[in-house]
Structure formats: structure tokens, C-alpha cells
Amino acid sequence: MSTNLLTLEAVQTHIGAYHILHGVDLAVPRGQLTMLLGRNGAGKTTTLRTIMGLWHASQGRVRFGDKDITALQTPQIAGLGIAYVPENMGIFSDLTVKENMLLAARGAKNAGQIDDTRLKWIFKLFPAVEKFWNHPAGKLSGGQKQMLAVSRAIVEPRELLLIDEPSKGLAPVMINNMIDAFAELKASGVTILLVEQNINFAQRLGDTVAVMDNGRVVHSGSMAAFSADAQLQQSLLGLAL
Known part of the structure; x- marks a missing residue:
């Protein structure tokens, strides 16, 4: 290798x-x-x-x-x-944090199907993602949006x-x-x-x-x-x- x-x-x-x-x-x-x-x-x-x-x-x-x-x-x-987080973050502002994550979790049809262990790991890395789970992503601060962008990139291995x-x-x-x-x-x-x-x-x-x-x-x-x-x-x- x-x-x-x-x-x-x-x-x-x-x-x-x-x-x-x-x-x-x-x-x-x-x-x-x-x-x-x-x-x-x-x-x-x-x-x-x-x-x-x-x-x-x-x-x-x-x-x-x-x-x-x-x-x-x-x-x-x-x-x-391979996942890409662009400089503009590519967040869907009108969708909730949960909906943004679900779009990236291609194997899940609803939030309950996202791997629970992986989601808890992401919440540990970025607590704001869990805190604002049901909030519109467009309402997040710049730093919180960046955390969401990275979280989306790693919601699948x-x-x-x-x-x-x-x-x-x-x-x-x-x-x-x-x-x-x-x-x-x-x-x-x-x-x-x-x-x-x-x-x-x-x-x-x-x-x-x-x-x-x-x-x-x-x-x-x-x-x-x-x-x-x-x-x-x-x-x-x-x-x-």
C-alpha cells in the first residue's frame, strides 16, 4: 500500500x-x-x-x-x-441543522437512520451541532456554520x-x-x-x-x-x- x-x-x-x-x-x-x-x-x-x-x-x-x-x-x-468543505461552506440556510446532516448521510432516509455512534462522536467534536439540531442553519454564527459544514463532511466515514x-x-x-x-x-x-x-x-x-x-x-x-x-x-x- x-x-x-x-x-x-x-x-x-x-x-x-x-x-x-x-x-x-x-x-x-x-x-x-x-x-x-x-x-x-x-x-x-x-x-x-x-x-x-x-x-x-x-x-x-x-x-x-x-x-x-x-x-x-x-x-x-x-x-x-472523499469529502470537500468549500470556503463558502455550502450550507443550506433554509434547512435545519438536522436536514443539512441528513442530506449528507446518503444511506439514511430519516435522521433516525443516521449511525447513532457516529452522530454522538460528531456531537462530541462539535457540541453546537447537537445544540442547534432543529434550528435553521442560516441562523447559526459563522463558526457554528463551519462546524456544521465539517460535520456534514464526516457524517459518513x-x-x-x-x-x-x-x-x-x-x-x-x-x-x-x-x-x-x-x-x-x-x-x-x-x-x-x-x-x-x-x-x-x-x-x-x-x-x-x-x-x-x-x-x-x-x-x-x-x-x-x-x-x-x-x-x-x-x-x-x-x-x-
Whole structure:
């Protein structure tokens, strides 16, 4: 079995007339949390969307384990055990928290059919999901919506989570709660690829890091080594951690 759960090989992505990804090489080790860093516009979100099949690579390969998923449609990719939490969270505001969760639990026809053990685990990770179970999702705070978005992604067992800027706009206490939850998710064996701008978040959670610039991965390695190299941080991100 490969040590990498997800591999991108020379991936290029065009969106209309725009050439966004220029040959992305990326390896996401199995059972680890990989941080995807880079300046705004570097191609991080496009990379996640390409993996998920929302946009298709014009060249290169995306592999999940030993399976080539480059040309698969998004529902097929999701069926392999990959979940995506977009930056805008994708919450259905007019539906309750329970109804949002039920939509993601494809094997359940009603809330009573959602795996009870798994649901209790999610409630432990994100108590707000249980507290506001019957409330309209649109009434939740930004942090609570983010917790719901991640909860939806894991309501069924997943091998890989793709998460785009989960700490954006959150209060520090919410960020700490999110860090604790992701640490527990990782400990459960889930592999995570996470785009993040919050450097403290990245340092505390990341096992490995990949830095993008101009549609390419320009650095990859351990998060600990990257955190210890202020000169490298400055050259790649324009700031020091």
C-alpha cells in the first residue's frame, strides 16, 4: 500500500480562457494532515476543486490510492470516500441543522437512520451541532456554520477530507475548538488536506506542508522544518511564522 493516499502529477487546470494550475505535483501522506499554503491567487482552491472533479485537469493525473480519478465526476469521487468543505461552506440556510446532516448521510432516509455512534462522536467534536439540531442553519454564527459544514463532511466515514480555509473569520476560541476537532479527526485515521491562511492554525496542526505560488507547488516537506526556517517562510509567503 502506498504511503501517499492522494497524489497529483503535473496537473494543469484551465478555467475558460484562464490557465490556473501550471503543473501541480503534490503528495498527501496517508493518515496525516497536509497544509496547503500560499499567497492569495496561488491556486490553492483550484487545486482542491480539481481533486474533487468540480473542475477537470486539462493535463496531468490525480490519483487516490492506486486509482486514477482524473476524469471522474464529482459524485463518483465522493463515493470513493472523499469529502470537500468549500470556503463558502455550502450550507443550506433554509434547512435545519438536522436536514443539512441528513442530506449528507446518503444511506439514511430519516435522521433516525443516521449511525447513532457516529452522530454522538460528531456531537462530541462539535457540541453546537447537537445544540442547534432543529434550528435553521442560516441562523447559526459563522463558526457554528463551519462546524456544521465539517460535520456534514464526516457524517459518513471518509478516507480523505479536503477543507478550504476553515478558520476564516472565526473568533480565536472557535479556532481553538476547530483545531482540537481536526486533531481528533486525524487521530481517528482520517487523512486531511487543508488550505489555510491562519499561520498559528497551520503550525499547530500540520504534519506536512506544501506551498503554492503561481499555480505550482514550489516547496513541500515537514511542517516542523518549515516552521523553523524563517528565511524560507519569508521567501515563499512574504512573512515569517
